[in-house]
Amino acid sequence: MSRFSLDADTAARFARIALGHVRQEYPHKLDHVLGADEDALPPHVLHPIFFGSFDWHSCVHGWWTLLTLRRLFPDTDEARAIERLADQSFTAEKVETERAYLDRPLSRGFERPYGWAWLLQLHLEASRHRDANWAYELEPLARAFADRLRDHLGVLTYPIRVGTHFNTAFALVLSLDWAERFDEPLAEAIRERAKHWFGNDCDCQAWEPGGDEFLSPALIEALCMARALTEPEFHGWFGGFLPKLDTGEPATLFMPAVVSDRSDGKIAHLDGLNLSRAWCWRSLAPLLPEDSQQAYDTAEAHLEAAMPHVAGDYMGEHWLASFALLALLANDT
Incomplete structure (x- = not known):
């Protein structure tokens, strides 16, 4: 049994963390292309909802964290604070300003694809x-x-x-959740492209992590295919993708990353890697009957490495609770 679960105390802690940063405007890293002097505007003008949390996408999944916790723990002071803030934030006028930003000529690549996928998760x-x-x-x-x-x-x-924001498989995993509820043709397109891009991958070497990665390219691809394929199809594919899993290879997938400097925003990504790997291993475990205990044990080791560091330095604190929540809720409906 895992030492880590989403109990009331953990939920309250995560909620307080996210409430503390979704409205904190500075420091802020904009994904914003200037076309003229008049485009130099502060975050709260460009993005009246998602101006906090250091950057737009972290604010979006900070809000996902808050709404998820409010649903799961509705009768708390934190839930009531979330409700009040959401009512103030999710208004037609503010949403239209966020949407209209996408009409700018230089905004085609804005937050692609990571922020897109998280916004769909938030709406779901x-x-x-x-x-x-x-x-x-x-x-x-x-x-x-x-x-x-x-x-x-x-x-x-x-x-x-x-293993960073540009990863295709991660965006497909989150977006497929939304599309299966709201847009079945898009869901089918996601499943088709996942099979096209990853269907022939085999004998993954898992040369990871990179020094600033917060996703495992190998494991997030496996999770993407688990979502895109039927269970029998996935078993056939996964056996070829990681054929030496029973011997603990590739070894890199089983060893938590070492984080040397949590004040460095890029190096701090590695705490997120440990959390996202835990999410992947926990999600994949039920599909791996012969290796499920190994998957759960590996997830536990990664949680042990990362959970003490969800808060403490703003470079991690503005986003890590979301990935901790993904891991703790793996396989929940």
Whole structure:
């Protein structure tokens, strides 16, 4: 049994962390292309909802964290604070400003694909809160990003396999969750492209991690294929993709990353790698009957390495709780 679970104390802690940064505007790293002097505007003007948390995408998944925790633990002071802030934030006017930003001539690549996928996850989570209008208000923004993803799938010749924000498989995993609920043609397109890009991959060497990665290119690809394939299809594919799993190879997938400097935003990504690997291993474990204990044990080791560092330095604190929550909720519905 895991030492780590989403109990009430952990949920309250994560909620307080996210409440503390989704409205913290500075320091801020913009994904913003200037076309003229008048484009030099502060984050809260460009993005009246998602201006906190150091960058746009972290603010989006900070909000996903908050809404998820509010749903799971509704009768808490933190849940009530989340409700008040969400009501103030998810308004038609503010959502339209966020959506209109995408119409800028130089915004085609804005937050592609990581921020797109997280926005879809946020909208999916908002749809589970039947006592609020948040999903209704956010839907135009979600639809705009879904349309962008649909177009992008048609022109992306090769998948991007790095373990950072540009990773294709990670975006497909999150986006497929949304599309299966709201846009089945997009869901089918995601499944088709995943099979096209990754279906012939075999004998993965897992030369990872890179020094600034927060995703395992190998494990997130496996999770993507687990979502895109039927269970029998996945078993056949996975056996070829990681054929030496029973002997603990590739060894790199079983060893938590060492984080040398948590004040360095890039090096701090490695705490996220440990959390996202835990998410992947926990999610894959039920599909690996012969290796499930190995998967759970490996996830546990990665959680032990990362969970003490979810807060402490803002370079990790502005985003790590989201990945911890993914790991703790793996396989939950």
